[in-house]
Amino acid sequence: MFLSAREEVRSELEAALARLEYPDSDLSIERPPDDIDAVFASSVAFRIASEVGSDPAAVAAEIADETEVETCEYIDAVGSHGPYVNFFPSERYFADTVRAAQDGDYGTLEPTGDEVLVEHTSANPTGPIHIGRARNPIIGDAIARVLRYAGNDVERQYYVNDAGRQIAVFTWAYETFDEADLPEPERDSPEYEMVRYYRKGNEFLEEADSEEVEAAEAEIREILQGLDANDDEAYERVSEVVDTVLPGMRRTLERLPAEFDSFVKETRFIRNGATDDVVERLKALDCAVYEDDAWQLDLPDFEKNLVFLRSDGTSLYTTRDLAYHEWKLENFDESVTVVGEDHELQARQLGSALELLGHDTAPLSRVHYSWVNLPEGGMSTREGTGIDLDDLLDEAVEQARAEVEERLADRSRDDDLSESDIDRIAEQVGIGAVRYDIVSQQPTKGITFEWDRALDFEAQSAPYVQYIHARCHGILDEAEGQDIALPGADEFDAGELSTDAERELIRVIAAFPSRIEEAADQLRPHVVATYTQDLAEAFNAFYRECQVLSADDDTRRARLALVEATRITVANALDALGVPAPESM
Structure with missing residues (x-):
């Protein structure tokens, strides 16, 4: 939906500029400022104002007034805020996003036909x-x-x-x-x-x-x-x-x-x-x-x-x-x-x-x-004084296992995890932590790998994001255990998802294909890693504020669909980074 909506914005913005007889080269469509409840913004008024000698805010207001979105499926309104032209989503944008994200391939773009070698x-x-x-x-x-x-x-x-x-x-x-x-x-x-x-x-x-x-x-x-x-x-x-x-x-x-x-x-x-x-x-x-x-x-x-x-x-x-x-x-x-x-x-x-x-x-x-x-200092294979990757991965699994066992011991309920389950989770979390910590940072910046940061279950780490997938999986399993049928793509009313937390989570889910596009165009996978943090934060806000299984029937179906959309999106985002998505942690 995000990419389709962006094309609508591009088309209508070009038409408005043509009617105003403003130049439309270097058309910018970007993320809106944080304090604007829109899905797209354009700073094209900056450039045009400098060319015509006018105030950017006045130019933005003029463009917004001239832009027509009545025939758009995913854009409902246009407004201006300072020098930005802002585009606001329709109800269909939210509904179709949740439906699209029920697909296990969500985030995969259309084939380009290009054969690409990565050495x-x-x-x-x-x-x-x-x-x-x-x-x-x-x-x-x-x-x-x-x-x-x-x-x-x-x-x-x-x-x-x-x-x-x-x-x-x-x-x-x-x-x-x-x-x-x-x-x-x-x-x-x-x-x-x-x-x-x-x-x-x-x-x-x-x-x-x-x-x-x-x-x-x-x-x-x-x-x-x-x-x-x-x-x-x-x-x-x-x-x-x-x-x-x-x-x-x-x-x-x-x-x-x-x-x-x-x-x-x-x-x-x-x-x-x-x-x-x-x-x-x-x-x-x-x-x-x-x-x-x-x-x-x-x-x-x-x-x-x-x-x-x-x-x-x-x-x-x-x-x-x-x-x-x-x-x-x-x-x-x-x-x-x-x-x-x-x-x-x-x-x-x-x-x-x-x-x-x-x-x-x-x-x-x-x-x-x-x-x-590593904090201990430099490494050298030639002299045999370095720390091998195998050593790091072994240590990662051991550290993750200790963290998992400590968390299990602190819980009052029985998670019914076998030793093989704990081994699997430790492997997924430990090696995922190493990989995520490295891939989440810009390649040109030097890294000193630190365990406390990489295995932090609370923020900016693989376990923090992986836990979102496990939590989604747990909610869906609990629903199944209560004989609550999970809704199909057309078996829920997205209009029930009306709170700020729900709408923000849907906006973040909708942006996933564009983050894949951006990461691929720039050859910067850390763009996807940053996205997973946004997704985890949006889901945590939804989880805190919105009851799922105890809600009334219509709301519960819609929220279960949103949980499934989140599960698929976070799983695919982690997969794009090569990080496993555990079903339980």
Whole structure:
């Protein structure tokens, strides 16, 4: 209803401006000020007033008087307040919103026909994923979910970096050191077992004498050169290491959950000749130079050159990434890449290189994120001193379980929850809390993860929102237990929902599709997270002020329909963020 009503506003506003002979470019339709009981507002009077030399409030009043809404289904009246033109909802707006939100797919927009690739995480397969990088899979997966809700056909890809120096070091170390040389693995999982070789190799390269290091570096270069030469043996050696580590990393990611439709290896673009083709075309560019024993692009907008080929003929990560992005442009309508802030320069250089190669980079978007830290300090996988994502998730489940058990102990009634129920709730609440706390904040802001904030059942957290879903589910279950039939989409009178709390809750529910649209357009899933807080607050006000099961029959049916509409909306909003919606807490 929200999107349909917005189109009515747009159409009538354009018509009014045409009749007044005012320019209608840059037409703004936005949320009204907090003190205005409308569903839409337009600040177009600001712009017009500056162009015609008039008072914005007078222009807004003139536009409001000229706007005709008699034929609108969802807009009942227009008025002005200061410089704003405000649009007020009809009774049908409220009724159709509650009916629409009975649909389990509520919030899903019409198909766009676009195929969108979301590449995220792509952590080097050298060992366990650590908490500092946890933002990438959480944000990336949420972006993919929001884009799907917005009607796009989305493919989620993990770009496996299996051709760089780190992997060559890892392969050499795995083939060099014995199990007896290594400490016990931190977990019984392949990535934890294998990372010991990687750490041992780096330790050796830092501490061994120069002759030993020189010999090791020669073997590492041999692996890199073999990969670039498309040598089958080198590829098989590296694949043995990478393919052993990846399944363990995938299991960790699935706990979040962060799922992938495909894993695309970097070496794919070496083996199919795409990297060599990119190198030849880069060499032919006017800005290509051979300096300091390497081929480089002297890009005019950057102080630092982009190196794309070493003196020994081996390519670099960015060279292969160029081939990967050309493949993206060829196969998808849009492509989104989620990368850490430390890759920002490289990403901008890559975009410039693609444009020099003749590509339109408009379909390519990047989302940069800052790091996640814990109050204890920084993290580093390479030195083995960091806190792994598995550790954080385990701790989250334990903390959530303790909170759930404490709340159960404080209640006078018996919730009849089994141990398996408590385990399930702890998993949903704990991991949901981690994910929500990270995705609810703007990606570019650094995060220090804190348990008290993430597991706060009272405000600004996943448990606070999840509890709304559980409460709705509880009301509906209680109605069923009392043999009260839940109304169908056409079996209630929305006119019974007339209190301020009911109307405000319906307004918030109606806005859900537009928040999905906004989050998808801006690639900012935290927009949906903020929305869930608004929804939770509106429902809590309704729950405090409006009796449901003890109301008279007509009011009870309408309020049960509103509870079901809330349940579906909060479940889908949480799903768009990748956060579970527990039926009980």
